[in-house]
Amino acid sequence: MNAKIQCAAPPCGRLFNPNPRVKNQRYCGEKACQRARKREWQKQKLAVDPDYRANQRDCQIDWHRQHPDYYREYRQENPRYCERNSLLQSCRNAKARVIATMDALKPAQLNKPGAFYLLPLIATMDASAQKVILIPIAYHPSRVIAKEDSIAPSDLG
Helix, strand or coil: CCCCEECCCCCCCCEECCCCCCCCCCCCCCHHHHHHHHHHHHHHHHHHCHHHHHHHHHHHHHHHHHCCCHHHHHHHHCHHHHHHHHHHHHHHHHHHHHHHCCCCCCHHHCCCCEEEEECCCCCCCCCEEEEECCCCCCCCHHHCCCCCCCCCHHHHC
16 A cells, blocks of 8 residues: 655645556645646646647637627626725725835925935835925015125116
8 A cells, every 4th residue: 555645735735545557646636636736737837838828828819709798797797896906906006106106206205405315116226315405386586585685786786
C-alpha cells in the first residue's frame, strides 16, 4: 500500500492514498481539489504556450460576439453587484487621484511661504527644493502694507 500524501489544494490539505497509475499525483479526488488542479494547469499553460493562449483569446472573443448583452443583463439582475462595484471604483479613483496629482498642491497646504521639497508619491526620483511664493486670491496691490519708499510719488514726476 502506498504512503499517504497531503493534497496540494490550498483549501483541502487532507491526507489521501495516491492512485498508483497516476504518476506524481498531488491532488485528492474531491471536486474542489480537481478544480484547483485544473486552474493551476490552465494558469501554467497560459503562461508558457502561445497557441493555447491565442485559442483561449479567440474563444472568449467568439463568446462575447454570441452574448453581446450578457453584462448589461447581469447588471440589471444583480443591482447589489453594481453598488459594490461602484463603491470599489470610487475607492480606486480616489487612490488614482492621489497618484496622478502627485505634484499638485492643495489649497489647504498653501498656508506658509518658504522652501519646500517636492516629493513624488510613487516614482523613485530625487527630491528637488523649490522656492514657493504664495499670492492669495484676494491679493490687491493697493492693500499691500509695505515699507514706504524714500522717493515720494510726487518726485517721480
